[in-house]
Amino acid sequence: MRALIADDHSLFRDGCKLLLKSIDPKVEITEAADFDETLKALDKKNAYDLILLDLRMPKLGEVEGLKKVRHLAPSTPLVVVSAMDDPYYAQKAMDYGAAGYIPKSSSHSLISSALKLILAGGHYVPPTLLNKPVAAPRAERSKSELEAAYADAAKKLTPRQMDVMRLLARGESNKGIAEALGLSEGTVKVHVAAILKALKATNRTQAVLIASGMVDAVN
Template structure:
């Protein structure tokens, strides 16, 4: 399975990668940090089995970006993963041809099941958005949702734990983290345990997903 992940927040992309690897161990992933990079990846005529797209990235407006990506890859299932969990955006992106709209605050198991459904040819919009009134497009773009999510994690983790968290997101083993940070493996294990406890995560994968804004209490 070949997947394009387009999101301007690197930690979130790493969380997506871990989740996709649990769905398909042989997944091949291409990453883009903005709409320009996403369009370049698609202009190469590469065929992706799935495209995961954030709404707010540099280069294009939210809905305009979805339309453009849809035009470049009409045959690839397009899924919007966004912190803008509003019925307005869900409706507009689905009208543009998206196969799914998933809030980043969704539980990882919900996201995984939604992606499996979409890969099987279905579509997905959370029932919670179907039953809520739309508030329309957000006018305040002075601050990106990913920045708030990242700072929320920084508030519960120490600077050293954040260092460990970044390496966890890259898929490093305890030994790899220890070597990179000049720590013993025992110390790394202590930091990892503290991270899991602070984020109320069951395992390393869920910790990265929570840190990247894909989980909520």
């Protein structure tokens, strides 16, 4: 088996490599850390048997990146493995022909079982996402509007809360944010609540979508 692992977190790629080797000890793995590297790997006309793709990576937006990957590998089983536990993106992934959508919060055994199912020709989306209503993200705003929104958020939030917001924008969990910033999960929850209020978001998913657009605009 030949597999492409596309994720901007090296630790997660390492975990995926170990998992794939437990499924097929002879697996040949190519790694990509952003959408540019992913598209270059696919453009070499390498025949992959499986693609593991994180939607939130540098260089391209989630849906645009997914479309380009699918265009270059229309028949390869594509599995989105994402920190975004969001039915909107799960539906988008399946609409563009993905064979599965697996949240990164899933257990090792669940991810392994889902990949085995997909490699056998099946499909997988967690029941928890199938049962959630699908809500599209807010309409896209211009770069200047996003920059202004970022500046406004910076006035309402503390520097530490801005750090949390930047990690939230990457789809990190409270646990991941706590580990990255040396905070307790309880403190992170307090900061996330303040961020939702500042961004006028009704839930975490909406806050992630708003924050990611703002952070991308200023970087």
